[in-house]
Amino acid sequence: MITLQKSIETYIRAKDGNRPHLIAQAFAADAELTMKINTRDIAFPPAVKGAKAISDVLVSEFAVRYENVYTFCIGEKPGAETMFECDWLVCMSEKETGSARAGFGRYEWTADDTGRVRALRITIEEMMSLPQETAEPILQWAQDLPYPWCPRDRLAKGAPEIDAIARIRAALA
Structure with missing residues:
Protein backbone atom coordinates (compact mmCIF):
# COMPACT_ATOMS: atom_id res chain seq x y z
CA MET A 1 0.00 0.00 0.00
CA ILE A 2 1.23 3.46 -0.86
CA THR A 3 1.08 6.11 1.85
CA LEU A 4 1.95 9.78 1.71
CA GLN A 5 4.99 9.03 3.87
CA LYS A 6 6.17 6.41 1.38
CA SER A 7 5.57 8.81 -1.54
CA ILE A 8 7.61 11.54 0.17
CA GLU A 9 10.44 9.10 0.87
CA THR A 10 10.36 7.91 -2.75
CA TYR A 11 10.51 11.51 -4.00
CA ILE A 12 13.54 12.25 -1.83
CA ARG A 13 15.27 9.05 -2.98
CA ALA A 14 14.54 10.01 -6.60
CA LYS A 15 15.79 13.59 -6.27
CA ASP A 16 18.82 12.95 -4.09
CA GLY A 17 19.94 9.87 -6.01
CA ASN A 18 19.17 11.06 -9.55
CA ARG A 19 16.56 8.35 -10.11
CA PRO A 20 13.91 9.98 -12.31
CA HIS A 21 12.07 6.69 -12.87
CA LEU A 22 10.96 6.70 -9.21
CA ILE A 23 8.85 9.85 -9.55
CA ALA A 24 6.02 7.88 -11.20
CA GLN A 25 5.82 5.78 -8.01
CA ALA A 26 5.52 8.88 -5.82
CA PHE A 27 3.42 11.31 -7.90
CA ALA A 28 0.09 11.01 -9.67
CA ALA A 29 0.45 11.31 -13.44
CA ASP A 30 -1.31 14.69 -13.43
CA ALA A 31 0.35 16.02 -10.25
CA GLU A 32 1.03 19.73 -9.87
CA LEU A 33 4.14 21.36 -8.47
CA THR A 34 4.22 25.02 -7.46
CA MET A 35 7.26 26.82 -6.18
CA LYS A 36 7.70 29.98 -4.14
CA ILE A 37 11.31 31.12 -4.19
CA ASN A 38 12.34 33.74 -1.65
CA THR A 39 15.99 33.87 -2.72
CA ARG A 40 17.91 34.79 -5.85
CA ASP A 41 20.45 32.03 -5.35
CA ILE A 42 18.53 29.29 -7.19
CA ALA A 43 15.97 29.23 -9.98
CA PHE A 44 13.05 26.95 -10.77
CA PRO A 45 9.87 27.44 -12.78
CA PRO A 46 6.97 28.69 -10.63
CA SER A 60 17.05 15.16 -14.15
CA GLU A 61 17.77 18.88 -14.60
CA PHE A 62 18.68 19.26 -10.92
CA ALA A 63 21.21 16.42 -11.19
CA VAL A 64 23.01 18.15 -14.05
CA ARG A 65 24.24 20.83 -11.61
CA TYR A 66 24.26 19.20 -8.17
CA GLU A 67 25.61 16.06 -6.51
CA ASN A 68 26.06 14.68 -3.00
CA VAL A 69 22.47 15.73 -2.29
CA TYR A 70 20.95 15.17 1.14
CA THR A 71 17.34 16.31 1.63
CA PHE A 72 15.79 16.13 5.07
CA CYS A 73 12.19 16.50 6.18
CA ILE A 74 12.42 18.17 9.58
CA GLY A 75 10.18 16.91 12.36
CA GLU A 76 7.68 14.10 12.62
CA LYS A 77 6.64 11.77 9.80
CA PRO A 78 3.10 12.04 8.44
CA GLY A 79 0.44 9.73 9.75
CA ALA A 80 -2.57 8.64 7.74
CA GLU A 81 -3.47 12.18 6.62
CA THR A 82 -3.58 13.16 2.97
CA MET A 83 -2.21 16.67 3.61
CA PHE A 84 1.13 17.22 5.31
CA GLU A 85 3.51 20.12 5.81
CA CYS A 86 7.08 20.13 7.04
CA ASP A 87 10.23 22.17 6.94
CA TRP A 88 13.10 20.85 4.86
CA LEU A 89 16.88 21.15 4.77
CA VAL A 90 19.13 20.36 1.83
CA THR A 110 -1.33 16.70 -0.80
CA ALA A 111 -1.96 13.05 -1.68
CA ASP A 112 -4.68 11.54 -3.82
CA ASP A 113 -6.73 8.53 -2.71
CA THR A 114 -3.96 6.16 -3.85
CA GLY A 115 -1.36 7.78 -1.56
CA ARG A 116 0.54 9.36 -4.44
CA VAL A 117 1.33 13.07 -4.40
CA ARG A 118 -1.34 15.08 -6.21
CA ALA A 119 0.10 18.50 -5.34
CA LEU A 120 3.38 19.72 -3.94
CA ARG A 121 4.19 23.29 -3.00
CA ILE A 122 7.85 23.97 -2.31
CA THR A 123 8.91 27.19 -0.63
CA ILE A 124 12.62 27.95 -0.79
CA GLU A 125 13.49 30.41 1.95
CA GLU A 126 17.23 30.38 1.47
CA MET A 127 19.76 28.56 -0.74
CA MET A 128 23.33 29.57 -0.02
CA SER A 129 26.37 28.96 -2.14
CA LEU A 130 29.33 28.43 0.17
CA PRO A 131 33.07 28.13 -0.41
CA GLN A 132 34.42 24.81 -1.68
CA GLU A 133 36.33 24.19 1.57
CA THR A 134 33.01 24.05 3.47
CA ALA A 135 31.66 21.18 1.37
CA GLU A 136 33.39 18.38 3.25
CA PRO A 137 32.28 19.41 6.78
CA ILE A 138 28.75 20.21 5.61
CA LEU A 139 28.37 16.91 3.75
CA GLN A 140 29.84 14.98 6.70
CA TRP A 141 27.28 16.62 8.99
CA ALA A 142 24.50 15.77 6.53
CA GLN A 143 25.67 12.17 6.26
CA ASP A 144 25.46 11.78 10.04
CA LEU A 145 21.91 13.17 10.38
CA PRO A 146 18.89 10.82 10.43
CA TYR A 147 17.73 10.51 6.81
CA PRO A 148 15.31 11.51 5.40
CA TRP A 149 13.28 12.28 8.55
CA CYS A 150 15.34 14.41 10.92
CA PRO A 151 14.12 15.51 14.34
CA ARG A 152 14.68 19.23 14.92
CA ASP A 153 16.78 18.59 17.99
CA ARG A 154 19.28 16.53 15.96
CA LEU A 155 20.24 19.42 13.67
CA ALA A 156 22.74 20.77 16.20
CA LYS A 157 24.55 17.47 16.70
CA GLY A 158 27.84 17.52 14.84
CA ALA A 159 26.97 20.72 12.97
CA PRO A 160 30.04 22.40 11.52
CA GLU A 161 31.07 25.79 12.88
CA ILE A 162 30.00 27.69 9.76
CA ASP A 163 27.92 30.87 10.13
CA ALA A 164 25.55 29.93 7.29
CA ILE A 165 24.82 26.54 8.89
CA ALA A 166 24.21 28.21 12.26
CA ARG A 167 21.70 30.56 10.59
CA ILE A 168 19.90 27.64 8.93
CA ARG A 169 19.76 25.69 12.20
CA ALA A 170 18.37 28.75 14.00
CA ALA A 171 15.71 29.22 11.31
CA LEU A 172 14.63 25.58 11.58
CA ALA A 173 14.74 25.43 15.42
Whole structure:
Protein backbone atom coordinates (compact mmCIF):
# COMPACT_ATOMS: atom_id res chain seq x y z
CA MET A 1 0.00 0.00 0.00
CA ILE A 2 1.23 3.46 -0.86
CA THR A 3 1.08 6.11 1.85
CA LEU A 4 1.95 9.78 1.71
CA GLN A 5 4.99 9.03 3.87
CA LYS A 6 6.17 6.41 1.38
CA SER A 7 5.57 8.81 -1.54
CA ILE A 8 7.61 11.54 0.17
CA GLU A 9 10.44 9.10 0.87
CA THR A 10 10.36 7.91 -2.75
CA TYR A 11 10.51 11.51 -4.00
CA ILE A 12 13.54 12.25 -1.83
CA ARG A 13 15.27 9.05 -2.98
CA ALA A 14 14.54 10.01 -6.60
CA LYS A 15 15.79 13.59 -6.27
CA ASP A 16 18.82 12.95 -4.09
CA GLY A 17 19.94 9.87 -6.01
CA ASN A 18 19.17 11.06 -9.55
CA ARG A 19 16.56 8.35 -10.11
CA PRO A 20 13.91 9.98 -12.31
CA HIS A 21 12.07 6.69 -12.87
CA LEU A 22 10.96 6.70 -9.21
CA ILE A 23 8.85 9.85 -9.55
CA ALA A 24 6.02 7.88 -11.20
CA GLN A 25 5.82 5.78 -8.01
CA ALA A 26 5.52 8.88 -5.82
CA PHE A 27 3.42 11.31 -7.90
CA ALA A 28 0.09 11.01 -9.67
CA ALA A 29 0.45 11.31 -13.44
CA ASP A 30 -1.31 14.69 -13.43
CA ALA A 31 0.35 16.02 -10.25
CA GLU A 32 1.03 19.73 -9.87
CA LEU A 33 4.14 21.36 -8.47
CA THR A 34 4.22 25.02 -7.46
CA MET A 35 7.26 26.82 -6.18
CA LYS A 36 7.70 29.98 -4.14
CA ILE A 37 11.31 31.12 -4.19
CA ASN A 38 12.34 33.74 -1.65
CA THR A 39 15.99 33.87 -2.72
CA ARG A 40 17.91 34.79 -5.85
CA ASP A 41 20.45 32.03 -5.35
CA ILE A 42 18.53 29.29 -7.19
CA ALA A 43 15.97 29.23 -9.98
CA PHE A 44 13.05 26.95 -10.77
CA PRO A 45 9.87 27.44 -12.78
CA PRO A 46 6.97 28.69 -10.63
CA ALA A 47 4.67 25.84 -11.72
CA VAL A 48 5.04 22.42 -13.33
CA LYS A 49 2.26 20.00 -14.29
CA GLY A 50 2.56 16.25 -14.66
CA ALA A 51 4.81 13.63 -13.08
CA LYS A 52 7.11 13.54 -16.13
CA ALA A 53 7.68 17.30 -16.07
CA ILE A 54 8.19 17.22 -12.29
CA SER A 55 10.77 14.46 -12.77
CA ASP A 56 12.54 16.52 -15.42
CA VAL A 57 12.75 19.64 -13.24
CA LEU A 58 13.34 18.20 -9.76
CA VAL A 59 15.46 15.18 -10.68
CA SER A 60 17.05 15.16 -14.15
CA GLU A 61 17.77 18.88 -14.60
CA PHE A 62 18.68 19.26 -10.92
CA ALA A 63 21.21 16.42 -11.19
CA VAL A 64 23.01 18.15 -14.05
CA ARG A 65 24.24 20.83 -11.61
CA TYR A 66 24.26 19.20 -8.17
CA GLU A 67 25.61 16.06 -6.51
CA ASN A 68 26.06 14.68 -3.00
CA VAL A 69 22.47 15.73 -2.29
CA TYR A 70 20.95 15.17 1.14
CA THR A 71 17.34 16.31 1.63
CA PHE A 72 15.79 16.13 5.07
CA CYS A 73 12.19 16.50 6.18
CA ILE A 74 12.42 18.17 9.58
CA GLY A 75 10.18 16.91 12.36
CA GLU A 76 7.68 14.10 12.62
CA LYS A 77 6.64 11.77 9.80
CA PRO A 78 3.10 12.04 8.44
CA GLY A 79 0.44 9.73 9.75
CA ALA A 80 -2.57 8.64 7.74
CA GLU A 81 -3.47 12.18 6.62
CA THR A 82 -3.58 13.16 2.97
CA MET A 83 -2.21 16.67 3.61
CA PHE A 84 1.13 17.22 5.31
CA GLU A 85 3.51 20.12 5.81
CA CYS A 86 7.08 20.13 7.04
CA ASP A 87 10.23 22.17 6.94
CA TRP A 88 13.10 20.85 4.86
CA LEU A 89 16.88 21.15 4.77
CA VAL A 90 19.13 20.36 1.83
CA CYS A 91 22.92 20.06 1.71
CA MET A 92 24.76 19.35 -1.55
CA SER A 93 27.67 20.34 -3.73
CA GLU A 94 27.89 21.92 -7.16
CA LYS A 95 29.35 19.62 -9.79
CA GLU A 96 31.12 22.37 -11.73
CA THR A 97 32.81 24.19 -8.84
CA GLY A 98 32.73 21.80 -5.89
CA SER A 99 31.15 24.59 -3.83
CA ALA A 100 28.82 23.64 -1.04
CA ARG A 101 25.13 24.53 -1.15
CA ALA A 102 22.82 24.57 1.83
CA GLY A 103 19.25 25.71 2.00
CA PHE A 104 15.93 25.33 3.70
CA GLY A 105 12.25 25.93 3.21
CA ARG A 106 8.87 24.29 3.51
CA TYR A 107 7.05 21.43 1.79
CA GLU A 108 3.26 21.28 1.53
CA TRP A 109 2.12 17.87 0.30
CA THR A 110 -1.33 16.70 -0.80
CA ALA A 111 -1.96 13.05 -1.68
CA ASP A 112 -4.68 11.54 -3.82
CA ASP A 113 -6.73 8.53 -2.71
CA THR A 114 -3.96 6.16 -3.85
CA GLY A 115 -1.36 7.78 -1.56
CA ARG A 116 0.54 9.36 -4.44
CA VAL A 117 1.33 13.07 -4.40
CA ARG A 118 -1.34 15.08 -6.21
CA ALA A 119 0.10 18.50 -5.34
CA LEU A 120 3.38 19.72 -3.94
CA ARG A 121 4.19 23.29 -3.00
CA ILE A 122 7.85 23.97 -2.31
CA THR A 123 8.91 27.19 -0.63
CA ILE A 124 12.62 27.95 -0.79
CA GLU A 125 13.49 30.41 1.95
CA GLU A 126 17.23 30.38 1.47
CA MET A 127 19.76 28.56 -0.74
CA MET A 128 23.33 29.57 -0.02
CA SER A 129 26.37 28.96 -2.14
CA LEU A 130 29.33 28.43 0.17
CA PRO A 131 33.07 28.13 -0.41
CA GLN A 132 34.42 24.81 -1.68
CA GLU A 133 36.33 24.19 1.57
CA THR A 134 33.01 24.05 3.47
CA ALA A 135 31.66 21.18 1.37
CA GLU A 136 33.39 18.38 3.25
CA PRO A 137 32.28 19.41 6.78
CA ILE A 138 28.75 20.21 5.61
CA LEU A 139 28.37 16.91 3.75
CA GLN A 140 29.84 14.98 6.70
CA TRP A 141 27.28 16.62 8.99
CA ALA A 142 24.50 15.77 6.53
CA GLN A 143 25.67 12.17 6.26
CA ASP A 144 25.46 11.78 10.04
CA LEU A 145 21.91 13.17 10.38
CA PRO A 146 18.89 10.82 10.43
CA TYR A 147 17.73 10.51 6.81
CA PRO A 148 15.31 11.51 5.40
CA TRP A 149 13.28 12.28 8.55
CA CYS A 150 15.34 14.41 10.92
CA PRO A 151 14.12 15.51 14.34
CA ARG A 152 14.68 19.23 14.92
CA ASP A 153 16.78 18.59 17.99
CA ARG A 154 19.28 16.53 15.96
CA LEU A 155 20.24 19.42 13.67
CA ALA A 156 22.74 20.77 16.20
CA LYS A 157 24.55 17.47 16.70
CA GLY A 158 27.84 17.52 14.84
CA ALA A 159 26.97 20.72 12.97
CA PRO A 160 30.04 22.40 11.52
CA GLU A 161 31.07 25.79 12.88
CA ILE A 162 30.00 27.69 9.76
CA ASP A 163 27.92 30.87 10.13
CA ALA A 164 25.55 29.93 7.29
CA ILE A 165 24.82 26.54 8.89
CA ALA A 166 24.21 28.21 12.26
CA ARG A 167 21.70 30.56 10.59
CA ILE A 168 19.90 27.64 8.93
CA ARG A 169 19.76 25.69 12.20
CA ALA A 170 18.37 28.75 14.00
CA ALA A 171 15.71 29.22 11.31
CA LEU A 172 14.63 25.58 11.58
CA ALA A 173 14.74 25.43 15.42
